[in-house]
Amino acid sequence: MWILVFFDLPVETKKERKIASEFRRDLIRDGFTMFQFSIYLRHCASRENAEVHIRRVKTSLPKKGHVGILHVTDKQFAQMEIFFGKKEIEVPLGPQQLELF
DSSP: EEEEEEEEEEOSHHHHHHHHHHEEEEHHHHOEEEETTEEEEEEEESSSHHHHHHHHHHHHHSSSEEEEEEEEEHHHHTTTTOOOOOOOOOOOOOOOOOOOO
């Protein structure tokens, strides 16, 4: 079982940045790994173990912002397709062709 935590927290003031950082640190202390900047994930051996970690996340929820928690099976997680962007390369211009009538 995999747990994914998605969040969008306000970071406009120093206090909000501190709260967002504390939330991230709590996730890392609980064994979560950053998948993307605001997406953390953790593998759990069973549904019961996943529920324990979900409860821990819920206890550390910030008052402001949006947080989503999704749990999926290993099989569902393995079906995820991940794409890494490639550096854009400028295509060289080929020779011009002349068209005769």
